[in-house]
Amino acid sequence: MKVSLNWIKDYVKLPEDMDLTRLAYDLTMSTVEVEGAEDLAKRFEHMLVGVVTEVCPHPNADKLRICRTDIGGGDIREIVCGGTNLTAGMRVAVACPGALCRWHGEGEPVEIKESKLRGVKSYGMICAASEIGLGDLFPTDEEAHILDLSAFDIAAGTSIADALDLHDIILEIDNKSMTNRPDLWGHYGLAREIAALYGLPLSRFRPFPRDLPAGDLTVTVEDPERCPRYIGAELTGVCVKPSPFWMQSRLWRAGMRPINALVDITNYVMLATGQPTHAFDSDNIQGHIIVRRAKEGEKLLLLNGKDLSLSTDDLVIADDAGVVALAGVMGGAKDSVLPTTHKVILEVANFNAAGVRRTALRYDNRTEASSRYEKAIDPQRCDQALELAAELFRQLYPEVEFTGLVDHYPAPMACKxxxxxxxxxxxxxxxxxxxxxxxxxxxxxxxxxxxxxxxxxxxxxxxxxxxxxxxxxxxxxxxxxxxxxxNFEAAPITTSFDGAINQLDKDLERRIKEYLAIRCGLQEIFTYPWMDEQYVNAILQDTTGILSLSTPPSPTEKMIRSSLLPNLCKAVVKNERYFTDFSLFETAQVFRDENYTAPYDEREKLPSQRKHLGAAFVGSDKDITTLFRRAKGVVEAMPRYTHMEAYTLRQVEKPVWADTVVWLNLYLGEEHIGDLALLSKKVSMECGIKNLAVMLLELDMDALIPFRSRTNTFTHLPEYPMTDYDVSVLVDGETRWDAMRDAILEKRHELLHGVSFVDEYRGKQVPEGKKSVTLRLTIGSAEKTLTSQEIEACAASAVKRLAKHVGAELRGK
CATH class of the missing domain: 3.30.56.10 (Phenylalanyl-tRNA Synthetase; Chain B, domain 1)
Structure with missing residues (x-):
């Protein structure tokens, strides 16, 4: 935001010897960040007012002319110029050698030097307004028009800074540093801060009489929550004319373009007080003013030419005929100030910050007014704005008359x-x-x-x-x-440490990542928290409970992730072009529209947020068995290597995206915490995965239980040899390996140290409905070398337990 120090001085009398560097430093350290301070007059060094005494044709160029110009004290210089509006007696802006100008108002500034143009020596340059940075202050439709200063009663040789009273300091304030300070979005607010910093008196605005009758003006506010206060003042005796130069100059210094006196007054009040105002052509307002929500299907043509189809969430200003303005954002083209306006209704209102922000974002139409309203302006500021506006109207329009005043303020704001x-x-x-x-x-x-x-x-x-x-x-x-x-002295921080905080869940997450990346060779990925509809529809299928973004990054990515699998599959598709054998994993939060919690305030409810682990094991679809075993091995070994309570793998309920055969559920006790399964061929095709098999894992990490300490214990290497003893048994075809293992180990023989799966066979030598399973028993003693009889006895005990629990028969008997 640009701030004029001269404007600030209207409200607080700064000492004449005020050091600008000190002022900028004090404001930065106490209030807002001053990014820079510019002495405006220095822009116009070596520029002065000249009076053209004679305009002569150029002997070598049809479009150039030679201007004999008085640059002060009777010093007549010849300057070659291409301006189309040059006449004798015209006051012009002359850039003398050493001045910095932009050719035709474009590009970087260049230094003006004495030179020859088409063979004629030229002293300096007669400038257009845009060439010396005054294009907005002196607008013109003709590119070749020279800045005409004839309306100013100034002598030749006067510096441009003196002639146009441009001796001012412009402070550049960082907007981000005052996002939470709506009181500073105007010159008066900053003047109040400066007055407080230096203990100086602050000027007040002249009070405005509040006992005026309403007259024919009526205002109805249907939504007082979105519009806590609305002041409408009707004025006659005005017209559309240029505002005085001092007002135009102040608006220009603050970064706004002058329009006409009526519009300039409203902009001036906003830049002064931080309170936006708006003027309606009273003759175009039919009936009375209504502040309400827009109706379905209503349209509005804005001042900037945008044609809007309004939402029922938009707050609008309307009359009996329809909508006339978008509240807090911009007025309508047909009801605001027009060339024939002679009577206006001045709006000074307070609008809800969140509502204005939503409306401005919805139509991508942020304005100076909406930028201030969305910071939450206090309703009392309307009084200051009305007082200043009334004073300016009386100053610019001596015949003005206030014919009606309505102040709708049903619930005055209570101070904190x-x-x-x-x-x-x-x-x-x-x-x-x-x-x-x-x-x-x-x-x-x-x-x-x-x-x-x-x-x-x-x-x-x-x-x-x-x-x-x-x-x-x-x-x-x-x-x-x-x-x-x-002024505060640095002091050492004193605190007491009661002991290190052991964050077991964070340590477990770290161990899981290291296990997958280092031991298992998976690549960690990071994806955006939104999901593509293509993968959601293919994998999740049901979108119930999935949250959506109000402003999605693209039309197909509006859903926030409720599972890691859609983004994992999207990553597989991207990598499929370069690799045929790879594995990926990601740990991230997922969000569900359930189990809402409000940690601080019931108005700030949050959705369910769980930390999940997702992984994709990708390989050739010709060798699914190897891919499944690798993925299952990674999942089964993870509890051991990461020091957490073990989960079990069961087949209870098939995930909707899984193959009909190759799938497992992960259970911790009786709680279902995840799935490991082969992505079905149909879902793979819908995702765009071709000629590859994908094993997917998704696991609820918040459900995992880390051990409080390492459970590893030291065990001596056996002094006597261990024996591997293979046995083959016939069991029912549906018997699971884990059931056989549990049967053997539940009450194991004292010499039995372990059991592992070797092989499975189904064929002609095995009865229908049966299978042959080969198991390897690890048998040994810590005290001696076992005899063959002892080994046979231990193996027989294992077979006996298998026969009892799963109906196994030793093959060949």
Whole structure:
């Protein structure tokens, strides 16, 4: 935001010897970040007013002319110029050698030098407004028109800065540094801060009489929550004419283009007070003004030419004939100030910040007004805006008459009140404070205070009560910045450590990532938190409970991820072009429209958010068995290597995206925590995966239970040899390997140290409905070398348990 120091001086009288560097530093350290300060007059160094005494044709160029120009004190210089509007006696802007100008208003500034143009020597340059940066202040439709200063009664040789009163300092304020300070989005707000910093008096606006009758003006506010206050003032005796140069100049310095007196007054008031205003042509308002929500199908043509189809969430200004303005954003083209306007209705209103923000974003139409409303302006500021506007109307239109005034303010805003302990402030700031000092510092900012013992009761001024100051820490910040942050001495932080915090869940997540990436060779990926509809429809199929973004990055990516699998499959498709054998994994939060929680306030409910692990094992569709075993091995071994409670793999309920045969569910106790399965051929084709098999894993990491400490124990290597003893048994074709393992190990023989799966056979030598399973028993003793009889006895015990629990028969008997 650009701020004129001369404008600031209207409201606070700065010392003549005020150091600009110090002012910028103090504002930056206490209030807002000053990015730069420009002495405006320096833009126009070596530029002065010249009077053209004679215009002669150029002997060697049809479009150029030679202008004999008085540059002061009777010093006549010849300047070659191509301006089409040059006449004798015309006052012009002359850039003398050394000045910086932009040719035809474009490109980088170049230094003007004495030179020859088509063989004729030219002293300097007679400039168009755009060439010296005054294009917005002196607009023209003709590119070759020279800046005509004949309307200004100034002598030849006067510097441009003196002639146009451009001696001013322009402060460039970083908008981000005052996002939470709506009171600073106008010159008066910054003047109030400067007055507080230096203890200077602040000027007030001239009061406006509030006892005026409503006259024929009526206002109805149907949505007081979105429009807490609406002031309408009807004026006659006005017309469309240029505003005075001093007003145009101030608007230009603040970065706005002058339009006409009526519009310029509304913009001037906004830049001065931070409160937007708008003027309607009263003759075009039919009936009375209504502030309401837009109706379905209503349309509005804005001042900038945009034709909108309105939403029922939009707040609008309407009359009996329809919508005339988009509240807080922009007025309509047919009802705002027109060339024939002679009577206006001035709107000074307060609109809800969130509503204005939504509307401006919906139509991609952020304006100077909406930028201020969406910061949450206080309703009391409407009074300042009305007072300044009335003064300006009287100044620019001596015949103006206020014929009606309506102030709809049913629920005046209550100022925020807080209790803060002085001892708490001292402890937090590390500086002894007195009641008098604190009360004085806060009083300069408009806060009122009272004390009851150690407790200070603070009433926040209206312009800081819209969310900026709401907790004790905000009061502490106000006191600290008024003392000056540089006036606080650094002190060592004192604290006590009660012991390290062991975040088991974070450690487990780290171990899982290291296990997958280092031991298992998977590549970690990171994807966006939204999902593509193509993969959602293919994999999840049911979109119930999936949250959507209000402003998605693209029309097909509006759903927030409720599963990691769609994005994993999208990553597989992208990598499929380069690799045929690879594995990916990702850990990230997933969101579901269920189990809402409100950690701080019921109005801030959050969806269910769980941390998930997703992985994709990709290989040739000709060797699915190897791919399945690899994926299953990674999943089965993970609890051991990452030190967490083991889960089990069962077949209970097939995921909708899975193959009909190759799938497993992960259970921790009786809780279903994930799935491991082969992506079905149909889903693979819908995702665009060709000629590859994909094993997918999704696991709820929040359900995993890490061990509180490592469970590994030291065991001596056996001193006596262990024996591997293979047995082949016939079992029912549906018998699972894990059931056989559990049967053997439940009450194992004392010499049995382990059992593992070797092979499975079905064929002619095996009865129908049966299968032959070969198991390897690890048998041994820590005390001696076993005899063959002892080994046979241990193996027989294992076979006996298999026969009892799964009906196994030793093959060949």
């Amino acid at each position: 009140e807080l209790d803060v302990a002085l001892s708490w402030l001292e402890r937090r700031l590390g500086k002894p404070l007195t009641q008098e000092d604190v009360s004085h510092k806060l009083g300069l900012l408009g806060f009122t205070t009272s004390f009851s013992g150690d407790t200070m009761h603070v009433t926040v001024p209206s312009w800081r009560s819209t969310g900026d100051v709401s907790i004790q820490a905000d009061i502490m910040e106000e006191v600290a910045r008024m003392y000056g942050y540089e």
